[in-house]
Amino acid sequence: MEEKQGNKQIIREAIVFIDGNNFYHNINSLGVSPSRVNFYKLAQVICKHFNANFKCAFYYNSVPSIEDGKELYFKHMEFLNKIRKYPNFEVITRKLQRHSNEEKKDEKMKILNELNLCNKCKIIIEKNCMDCLGTIKKKEKGIDVKIAVDMVNLCVFRKECDLCILISGDADFIPAMDLIKESDRDVVSASVQVGYSWRLRKEGGHGWFILYRDLIEKKCLD
Numbered sequence: 001m002e003e004k005q006g007n008k009q010i011i012r013e014a015i016v017f018i019d020g021n022n023f024y025h026n027i028n029s030l031g032v033s034p035s036r037v038n039f040y041k042l043a044q045v046i047c048k049h050f051n052a053n054f055k056c057a058f059y060y061n062s063v064p065s066i067e068d069g070k071e072l073y074f075k076h077m078e079f080l081n082k083i084r085k086y087p088n089f090e091v092i093t094r095k096l097q098r099h100s101n102e103e104k105k106d107e108k109m110k111i112l113n114e115l116n117l118c119n120k121c122k123i124i125i126e127k128n129c130m131d132c133l134g135t136i137k138k139k140e141k142g143i144d145v146k147i148a149v150d151m152v153n154l155c156v157f158r159k160e161c162d163l164c165i166l167i168s169g170d171a172d173f174i175p176a177m178d179l180i181k182e183s184d185r186d187v188v189s190a191s192v193q194v195g196y197s198w199r200l201r202k203e204g205g206h207g208w209f210i211l212y213r214d215l216i217e218k219k220c221l222d
Contacts, residue, residue: 014052015161016043017151019168020061021143026169026195030213032221035079040086042167042211042220046190049209052163056088060147063093092150094142148176156183165190171197177206192216 024034039059047054061080066073084091147168155164156179164180166173169191180187181204188207189200201208211220 012052012162013055014047014050014163014165015055015154016046016057016165016167017147018043018057018059019144019147019166019170019173020059022168022170022195023191024061026192027216029194030192030216032213032216036221037216038086038220038222039083040089042216043165045215045219046165046167046209046211049190050163050165050186050188050207052165054088055161056090057086058147058150059083059089059091060143061091061093062143063095065095092146094146144170144172148173151176151187152179155180155185155187159185162186163188167191169196169200171199171203174200174204178204181206 018039027034027037039057043054043057059080063080064073064076080091080093083089147166151164151166151173154160162185164177164185164187166177166187166189168189173189177187177189186207188209190209190211191200192211192213196208196210200206
């Protein structure tokens with residue numbers, strides 16, 4: 001946003017922080033493939049909505065292990081390399097952490113106990129079908145913390161922008177947003193409707209913007 005002060009123009013600049021893991025899962029639920037999204041266009045649309053000029057963006061994402069399959073791994077790396085080519089974009093990654101064997105065993109035993117099987121059936125299932133049980137997911141370590149730290153560092157301590165834009169629906173970022181607001185910096189969020197926390201929109205008095213499917217399809221796809 002350009003404001004006139006005397007003969008000078010003051011331009012409000014925004015830094016965009018994108019929670020890639022959160023956005024990926026939420027936009028998938030809309031039936032829109034994340035690989036089709038042009039995140040540079042998306043950042044521009046959001047900055048315009050909040051009357052700010054785009055300065056730069058940081059895209060945060062977990063990276064799967066090549067052990068999970070070469071096709072999945074290289075497809076994901078291709079996706080991240082595409083984002084790296086956007087002007088003034090930086091991609092920051094963390095590896096997905098695997099569950100320990102003990103965690104896997106505990107989850108499988110919990111599911112087995114919840115089946116309410118007779119002792120005879122339980123022994124058979126435990127002996128032969130433990131590999132069928134469970135919904136073991138990888139842990140995403142450090143991504144949310146890294147986003148929050150970078151937001152506070154760049155916006156509060158280094159004062160590199162006038163507006164902090166978070167693309168995420170995760171309410172865990174509210175404390176970091178409150179801290180930024182207390183430092184007299186504007187901070188807002190944007191997300192697709194599915195998975196957009198009510199607390200993130202309604203608590204703390206931060207601005208928010210719902211990214212509806214038609215908006216994304218008309219203005220934010222390649």
